[in-house]
Amino acid sequence: MTHIVNVIYRASSGNEYNLQAKRKLRIKKGNFHKYEWKAIEKTLTLGSKINGFTKEPVSYETTLVFQEQDKELREKLHDDFDSDITNMTPGVIIWGDYYINCYITSSSTYPDENIDRWTDNDILIYCPYPFWIKEQDWRYEILSGSSVQSDYLDYKMDFPYEFTSNNSIAKYLINDSQNPVNFKMIIYGKCSNPMIQIGGHTYQVNTTVGENEYLVIDSKNHTIQRVLMYGTKINEFNNRYKRESVFEKIKPGKMSVVWSGAFALDIILMYERSEPAWS
Numbered sequence: 001m002t003h004i005v006n007v008i009y010r011a012s013s014g015n016e017y018n019l020q021a022k023r024k025l026r027i028k029k030g031n032f033h034k035y036e037w038k039a040i041e042k043t044l045t046l047g048s049k050i051n052g053f054t055k056e057p058v059s060y061e062t063t064l065v066f067q068e069q070d071k072e073l074r075e076k077l078h079d080d081f082d083s084d085i086t087n088m089t090p091g092v093i094i095w096g097d098y099y100i101n102c103y104i105t106s107s108s109t110y111p112d113e114n115i116d117r118w119t120d121n122d123i124l125i126y127c128p129y130p131f132w133i134k135e136q137d138w139r140y141e142i143l144s145g146s147s148v149q150s151d152y153l154d155y156k157m158d159f160p161y162e163f164t165s166n167n168s169i170a171k172y173l174i175n176d177s178q179n180p181v182n183f184k185m186i187i188y189g190k191c192s193n194p195m196i197q198i199g200g201h202t203y204q205v206n207t208t209v210g211e212n213e214y215l216v217i218d219s220k221n222h223t224i225q226r227v228l229m230y231g232t233k234i235n236e237f238n239n240r241y242k243r244e245s246v247f248e249k250i251k252p253g254k255m256s257v258v259w260s261g262a263f264a265l266d267i268i269l270m271y272e273r274s275e276p277a278w279s
Helices: 071-086
Strands: 007-010 016-018 025-029 038-043 048-054 058-067 091-095 098-111 118-127 132-140 169-175 182-188 195-198 201-204 214-218 223-227 233-235 253-259 265-273
Touching (some): 058 071, 071 091, 071 098, 071 118, 132 253
Antiparallel strands (some): 038 048, 132 265, 182 214, 182 265
16 A cells, blocks of 8 residues: 655745645656765765765655645745745645755746646745754753653653752653754743753753743754744854764663752754655
8 A cells, every 4th residue: 555645835924835635736747756965075086085074955856636626725826935935934844753944945836737727837936045854842841859750752662860969859851863863952941050961961051941932952053042922033142062062863762861969941852854755
C-alpha cells in the first residue's frame, strides 16, 4: 500500500494550506527529494584537494492545480505568498514530520491542458537555509524534593532520576542522530541566573526571568531572548555565560540533563536532513 505523506504550506500569517487536498488544491508536479553539496577545493596538478563542503540555498519547481471555481482559495494563497516576501518572514513547507522555511519567489497561472475547469499554477519555492528540520521536544517540569512530576515527551524510554550532592536533579535526553544537533531551549520563570548542564556542558544566562516570562536560547541563530508577558522581547545575548558557549550543539547519544529543578524548561532538538524522510 502506498503511503501518502501530508504536504502543507503554512504562511507567516498562520494560514495553512493542505497541498494534497485533492478536491480543491493539490500538487501536480514537484520534487522535494533533491540536494547538492559543493566541494570547497584547491586545484592541484592532478585533481584537487578537498577542504570541505558547502551547500547553497535550494529551490523547488512545483506545479499546483486548483479547481476553477476555487478562485477565492487561489487568491488567498497568493496573498500569503506576497505577504511572506513583503514582511521578510518565511513561510514553511511541511512534509510529514519535517519542515523547511521558504519564500514563493515566482508564480505563473494558466488553464490545465488535460482537465477542464482546473487551473495550473507553477511556483518556485526558494529556501535560503537548505535543510529540512524535524523537532523533538524534551520537557522538564518543576520538581520539589524527591517527587517526580512528569516523564519525557516524545520518547518511549524511561530513565531514573539521580540526586547529586548539591541537590541538583539529573534527567536525560537522547540525540539519536549521528551528528551534533542545534536546539532551542525554553526556560520558564520565575527563576534567576538559570543554569542547565547537558552532558557536562554548561548553558547559563545571568538574568532574572519573571513569572509569566520565558527565556529562549536558539543555538542555530545564536540568539537569547527573554519574552515578557505581553510578547515584548528583551535581548539577553550579553548576559550569557561566557566560559562555555551557550550555543554549543548537543552531541549524539544519551546525555544527562542537570538543573536545580526550581524551574521548568523545554529542550527542542532540531534534526536536519538534506531531504525529508519518506516516513
